Amino acid sequence: MPLLSVEDIHTYYGESHILEGVSLSVDRGEVVALIGRNGVGKTTTLRSVLGLTAPREGTVRFDGVDITGRPTNEIARRGVGWIPEERRVFSQLTVAENIRIATPTDADTAAALELAYDTFPALAERPTAKAGALSGGQQQMLAIARGLVGDNDLLLVDEPSEGLAPQIVADVAAALADVARETTLLLVEQNLPLAMDLADRFYLLDNGRVVADGEATPAVTDDEEIRGYLSA
Template identity: 65%
Template sequence: MTLLELEGVHTYYGESHVLQGVDLSVEEGEIVALIGRNGVGKTTTLRSILQLTPPREGTVLFAGEDITGQRTHDVARKGIGWVPEERRMFGYLTVEENVRVSVPPDGDFEALREYVFDLFPALERFREKEARNLSGGQQQMLAIARGMVGNNDLLLVDEPSEGLAPMIVDQVVEALRAVSAETTVVLVEQNFPLAMDLADRFYLLDHGTVVESGSTEGVTADDERIRRYLSA
């Protein structure tokens, strides 16, 4: 089933025309990577899906429903979660409190807490520590954990590996694999090999449009159709 579809999406920041007719679709159960150089519209695509930066033209469909122009909190309630690049957690709340406030009212907090602590043992060790005092890697784990406990059908994840040590990146990747067993994922990731390893399909953006797409199987940065859009 097609869970998410963008049709001819044009998104602006003021007079700056960032997305210029983006078309893409995501099937239920997939991990789909958005790749490309910095500034080509990857994060703006996520913001357009969430209606944080609503498209001026085009349509965003989620589970067959047109959500274009709806309020962001209403879109989130439909089952779309977000792990932003900036992490955006509650700095003066503890790890456990950050998880608790992310669980829906009808969610089983105890079970969900143990689920994310099993995936991220470091978070359990620091469950009483305020989020502002965590390392960058620990904050990224917490940001992903918050997205995981929200009972989302779709999780949008922006640059999860940025600035993290390789060992922490490995833990984040394994967590996203675990998430994808139950939740469809759209991933923005600058680390090209990681994106190709983790995702089922990819969309390559350049100047606000999709220029290449397909299965990630066997795709490398040496492919001519990829390399010319990723090189500086």
């Protein structure tokens, strides 16, 4: 049974029909990439899973339970974490405080901090720095660390490389690969080589529909049909 199963969902913003029958699945322990141009429905798919923009039709199941349209806080409590494109760290709090807030109340805070710092040594060097004073790459690392210590079974990661310098992208990619050893990921990523490097499988979206899917391999980056969808 897949950890996440999305079946023929139709999601709207007002009267705009954004997702037109999207279906996908994510098995426990997998990294699955959602790829496609801007505006084709990738982030809306994540929002539909989280209940932030509930589908009008179709079904979302998490760990066998129908969570379609349930409150976002309930979905989060079930073990679905979200790392949004905007990162949304608490800028006036320190690195350590950001991590502590994301740690479940019944969890070992010291162990959570150790996990975050082991995964992201750059954060370990600045535990008392205000999050707002970090570089873009460090803020992204902090956002991922918050998702990691949240004891989530599934992490939805939206455009982790967006706006980052190439070297920082490499650092974030390495950190996500470490995270993937512990947590199942559904990853939205515009950087096709990065997505294929991290993912086990992919789904290609275009105009609110899945138009291709398959195994994530380096050869996908050279597939003319797929590149055509990404550049159209």
